[in-house]
Amino acid sequence: MSKLFLVPTPIGNLEDITLRAIRILKESDLVLAEDTRTSGKLLKHLDVNTHMQSFHMHNEHKMLDRMIEKLKMGTQIALISDAGTPGISDPGFLLVRACVEEGIETECLPGATALIPALVQSGFPTDRFIFEGFLPPKKGRQTRLKLWAEESRTIVFYESPHKIAKTLSQLQEFVGGDRGLSVSRELSKKFEETVRGTIDELIIHFTEKAPKGEFVIVLEGKK
Numbered sequence: 001m002s003k004l005f006l007v008p009t010p011i012g013n014l015e016d017i018t019l020r021a022i023r024i025l026k027e028s029d030l031v032l033a034e035d036t037r038t039s040g041k042l043l044k045h046l047d048v049n050t051h052m053q054s055f056h057m058h059n060e061h062k063m064l065d066r067m068i069e070k071l072k073m074g075t076q077i078a079l080i081s082d083a084g085t086p087g088i089s090d091p092g093f094l095l096v097r098a099c100v101e102e103g104i105e106t107e108c109l110p111g112a113t114a115l116i117p118a119l120v121q122s123g124f125p126t127d128r129f130i131f132e133g134f135l136p137p138k139k140g141r142q143t144r145l146k147l148w149a150e151e152s153r154t155i156v157f158y159e160s161p162h163k164i165a166k167t168l169s170q171l172q173e174f175v176g177g178d179r180g181l182s183v184s185r186e187l188s189k190k191f192e193e194t195v196r197g198t199i200d201e202l203i204i205h206f207t208e209k210a211p212k213g214e215f216v217i218v219l220e221g222k223k
Helices: 019-027 036-045 060-072 093-102 115-120 141-148 161-174 199-208
Strands: 004-006 030-033 052-054 077-080 106-108 129-134 154-159 180-185 193-198 215-219
Touching (some): 004 093, 019 077, 030 036, 036 052, 060 077, 060 093, 093 106, 115 154, 115 215, 141 161, 154 161, 161 215, 180 199, 193 199
Parallel strands (some): 004 106, 030 052, 030 077
Antiparallel strands (some): 154 215, 180 193, 180 215
């Protein structure tokens, strides 16, 4: 029976992949990878020889029908992203939705994702939180920040290093400089770091220390 497997891959440390994930990658007929060059290194490391095909944000719309037909014909497909869980700020949603509409079975394996470690080690409440992915680059950005000013739940979102200064400045403007913040970078990697403090304090920190790496920001909810 055909099935689409969504397989999480390590976000940095190559040890962070499950035995089951490796088995599924080996047993599948096709691996859809966000970047075949990046994923090729991982699959080689895992001794996985399954054929790969690129599936990313620029081609997923035109690839959908072809992949659905393959699944209908009995092909077992494993979808992976460059790092983390497919569909979480990475391609995957459109293919899963199409499978659901066509009655094709899907299964997402548990595994690595950056938002949960950052949330858990932030020290902020984890019983209720919202995940916002990436902030809109322009349109809708200020609207989102104004909503966050009144949000009582912990807020988790991703940010690129070259936008950290701008984002912290906007948080200071719309949310207030005294709100608690936890910024994690390079999770699971050699230079992993989490910095905690108020928005005002972290603006000073990243003014003195240039931001590098992949960032997850956890914002304390309004008290």
